[in-house]
Every structure is written in structure tokens, then in C-alpha cells.
Amino acid sequence: MAADRILVTGGAGYIGSHTCKALSQAGYQPVVYDDLSNGHEGAVLWGPLVQGDVRDAERLTKAMSDNRIVGVIHFAGLIEVGRSMHRPDLYWDHNVNGVAAVLSAMRHTGVGRLIFSSTAAVYGTPSTSGLLQETDPLNPINPYGDSKLAGERMIAAHCAAFGLESVALRYFNASGADAEGQIGEAHNPETHLIPLAIEAALAGGRPLTVFGDDFATSDGFCVRDYIHVADLARAHVLALGLDRIDRGFEAMNLGRGVGASVVEVIKAVGAACGRPPVYEVGPRRAGDPPVLVADPSRAAARLGWRPEFDDLQTIIATAVAWRRNRRFGASILPNAA
Ligand SMILES: NC(=O)c1ccc[n+]([C@@H]2O[C@H](COP(=O)([O-])OP(=O)(O)OC[C@H]3O[C@@H](n4cnc5c(N)ncnc54)[C@H](O)[C@@H]3O)[C@@H](O)[C@H]2O)c1
Structure with missing residues (x-):
């Protein structure tokens, strides 16, 4: 058939x-x-x-x-x-x-x-x-x-x-990226935090800019749910x-129902790359809410879906592996030399 x-x-x-x-x-x-x-x-x-x-x-x-x-x-x-x-x-x-x-x-x-x-x-x-x-x-x-x-x-x-x-x-x-390394994230320009932080750690150049450190969160940085x-x-x-x-x-x-702040992500990227990304704090961006974390229980109940990649470090490790061996997509840093 x-x-x-x-x-x-x-x-x-x-x-x-x-x-x-x-x-x-x-x-x-x-x-x-x-x-x-x-x-x-x-x-x-x-x-x-x-x-x-x-x-x-x-x-x-x-x-x-x-x-x-x-x-x-x-x-x-x-x-x-x-x-x-x-x-x-x-x-x-x-x-x-x-x-x-x-x-x-x-x-x-x-x-x-x-x-x-x-x-x-x-x-x-x-x-x-x-x-x-x-x-x-x-x-x-x-x-x-x-x-x-x-x-x-x-x-x-x-x-x-x-x-x-x-x-x-x-x-x-x-x-993250395909665990077998066949495909991964390759936007141009790239605006997502994890690939930008990886690029800043591995390729250096100008520091990564993060937007705002005065949000009403535990460390002042935006919190997001990385899936x-x-x-x-x-x-x-x-x-x-x-x-x-x-x-x-x-x-x-x-989503995973777990939040991570921008700085927590940057630290996890540093651990995965063996080198911390250099970053600087810029002004807040218009349209950025402080915290966005999912309650994924409806998808669990209706689809029987649960995330298999359940920790940030493993997710980031797949993105780093892709960046080291990517098969398409050029260097995409808007804010690095
Ligand atoms: N990446 C995220 O974190 C995220 C979060 C929430 C929702 N989304 C949604 O998921 C979808 C996919 O996101 P992504 O990160 O894979 O983006 P992406 O840019 O990698 O993929 C979008 C694809 O659509 C194609 N495309 C764009 N405009 C088109 C058009 N007019 N006609 C035909 N093709 C067109 C692009 O060439 C690209 O291949 C989008 O709809 C996005 O809004 C993404």
C-alpha cells in the first residue's frame, strides 16, 4: 500500500x-x-x-x-x-x-x-x-x-x-537539532538565543547582545520554555x-513546562562548548514578555505526547553538535565579526 x-x-x-x-x-x-x-x-x-x-x-x-x-x-x-x-x-x-x-x-x-x-x-x-x-x-x-x-x-x-x-x-x-546530525537550525539572519550563543562561544567576534536584565524574574532576565x-x-x-x-x-x-532564563541558557551553552559566550546587556526589545512557559498537559492527554529530550543541557548538546558539523547554512551572526 x-x-x-x-x-x-x-x-x-x-x-x-x-x-x-x-x-x-x-x-x-x-x-x-x-x-x-x-x-x-x-x-x-x-x-x-x-x-x-x-x-x-x-x-x-x-x-x-x-x-x-x-x-x-x-x-x-x-x-x-x-x-x-x-x-x-x-x-x-x-x-x-x-x-x-x-x-x-x-x-x-x-x-x-x-x-x-x-x-x-x-x-x-x-x-x-x-x-x-x-x-x-x-x-x-x-x-x-x-x-x-x-x-x-x-x-x-x-x-x-x-x-x-x-x-x-x-x-x-x-x-536543538536532529540527534543524527542530518539537519538543524540554519536561519539567516539568526535571531534565536541558543544558536547565537553557540556562535558567540565558538566563533567569537563581537559579544552576544541580550535584551534587558530588569525583568520581573528571579535573575532579571527573560524566561522561556525550550523544547x-x-x-x-x-x-x-x-x-x-x-x-x-x-x-x-x-x-x-x-513545551516542556520548564523555564530557563537567558543567562541560564548562556551558561549551559558555555558548558556544552567548553568556552563561555561573551555577552553584553542591551535595552529591552519591544514586544518581549518576561516569562513564557507552557502547561503541556493538554498535548499529553490528547496526543499521548511527552518530550523525550527532557533537559536543557542535552537539547543544547544537539545544537552544538550541529553547529560543529552543519551540512548547510553559512555563518549567520548579525552581531559578531
Ligand atoms: N522556531 C520557533 O521557535 C517557533 C516558535 C513558534 C512557532 N514557530 C512557527 O513554526 C513555523 C516554522 O518555524 P521555523 O523556525 O522552522 O522557521 P523557518 O524559517 O526555518 O521555516 C519556515 C519555512 O517557510 C518558508 N517560507 C516562508 N515564507 C514562505 C512563503 N511565502 N511561501 C513558501 N514558503 C515560505 C521558508 O523558506 C522556510 O523554509 C513558523 O510558522 C513559525 O511561525 C516557530
Whole structure:
């Protein structure tokens, strides 16, 4: 019997490529749809690549029917919170029109299930420093979060009206790399803390800038929930296989439920690299909440999902191994020589 084919938009990117590997290992056939604007052809290892823009509903429709697609995982979009403050136009365009085009193509081809990349940014600045639950208020504080929440709402409305089924997975901080070293994080420019800290430790140059040390946290630095990318990938496979989706649309947090501050991450990177990254403290960035940590119990209950990479040091070790032997992606430091 032929494997079920899944269209993976953004499958040449960081989380998308790890999900293609997990899909392939679970017996699915991933078909990547990506414009390679921030992805790598070298990361497309488990199925064909259709090059195209995710806002192009006609091209998506053709890709779905040509490849006899039975489900879609939608990663493609713009991801930098800071840039979204300066170029909200781009974020509303790619992230919202992208979802609209995916939904339109699914309706035209009769593809019934969509797994959507959402984010902790939909919560905005939580009113407590407790674990975030899916039922907590949704109040994004930057255009990136706004565009993702709009995507969720558009999908939920389509599920109710047209009988589609969807799970929105709200990732906290994706981190680490494939444990076998085939793929890893290679953004350009890179804005995520762990790869920047690794680069600062291994390549030196100018110090890493961290944004603010006067947050209301125990050491004054922002606290985030770092979740290994392979654990995220596995959750997508489980969501695709979910028997019944409650009222057609469910949202689930994906995090470890454990926070680490920026300085704790920098220390852990120093330990993994054998050399501490040099850093300096800059002003706070607009749109940065002090603490974002998931309550992942809904994903545990609904998907039977639990993170296998359960400590920060192991997660960082996979990222360091990737940086030492990466197979694609050039040096990406915005703030080092
Ligand atoms: N990385 C994280 O920590 C994180 C956290 C929460 C949510 N997310 C979401 O997960 C998804 C994937 O994130 P990532 O870190 O793998 O990003 P990424 O940039 O590595 O991957 C995104 C992919 O989408 C492609 N793409 C972008 N715009 C496109 C367009 N208009 N048409 C076709 N392809 C396009 C890029 O080429 C890239 O390959 C994104 O939707 C992001 O918002 C990521």
C-alpha cells in the first residue's frame, strides 16, 4: 500500500524539515512545498520539493492534487518577532494570506486535515508567571503573534463551516537539532538565543547582545520554555493521526513546562562548548514578555505526547553538535565579526 502523502509547507525550514523526518519514520510520505526564502534545499531529504509561494492558492491546489495529498502541515511563514514590529505588512501578508491560500486549496481538493504551526506569542504578556494554559487569554503584543492568532481563528471558522479538521500546535521555543546530525537550525539572519550563543562561544567576534536584565524574574532576565525540535516534530505526527478532533479544531501547547532564563541558557551553552559566550546587556526589545512557559498537559492527554529530550543541557548538546558539523547554512551572526 502506498504511504499517505502529507504536504508540508515550509518543509525546507527548521521545524518543517525535522517533521518531514518524523513523518517518514512513521510511514508517511512528506511532500515539501517551500519557496526557499528562509529554508534549504539540503534539508529536503525525505520526499520531493515543490518550489512555490504559500500565498499562491492555485499552485498549492495543483501540488495537492498532483501528489494525491491527504493531509497538510502548514509551517511556511515569517518568524521574526522583532522584524514584525517594523514590517507588519509582510507578516499579515505571508502569515495570514498563506493560511487563506492553504485553506482554499484544501477545500478545492477535498483534503480534510490541517496541522498548523502556532506559537506561544498568541498569549502576549501573561498576567501571571504561572504555566500557560490553552484557555488563558489570547492577547498578542506584536504583529507576528497577531498574524498567528488570526491564522488560528481563520482555520477554526473554516473547520466549523466546511467540516475541515485542524490542530493548532502552539510551540514555545524550538531548539536543538536532529540527534543524527542530518539537519538543524540554519536561519539567516539568526535571531534565536541558543544558536547565537553557540556562535558567540565558538566563533567569537563581537559579544552576544541580550535584551534587558530588569525583568520581573528571579535573575532579571527573560524566561522561556525550550523544547527540542524532534519532540515538536513527533507531536505533528501524533496530531495527524488523532482519531477525533473536538468540534473540528483544537489548540495545544508544546513545551516542556520548564523555564530557563537567558543567562541560564548562556551558561549551559558555555558548558556544552567548553568556552563561555561573551555577552553584553542591551535595552529591552519591544514586544518581549518576561516569562513564557507552557502547561503541556493538554498535548499529553490528547496526543499521548511527552518530550523525550527532557533537559536543557542535552537539547543544547544537539545544537552544538550541529553547529560543529552543519551540512548547510553559512555563518549567520548579525552581531559578531
Ligand atoms: N522556531 C520557533 O521557535 C517557533 C516558535 C513558534 C512557532 N514557530 C512557527 O513554526 C513555523 C516554522 O518555524 P521555523 O523556525 O522552522 O522557521 P523557518 O524559517 O526555518 O521555516 C519556515 C519555512 O517557510 C518558508 N517560507 C516562508 N515564507 C514562505 C512563503 N511565502 N511561501 C513558501 N514558503 C515560505 C521558508 O523558506 C522556510 O523554509 C513558523 O510558522 C513559525 O511561525 C516557530
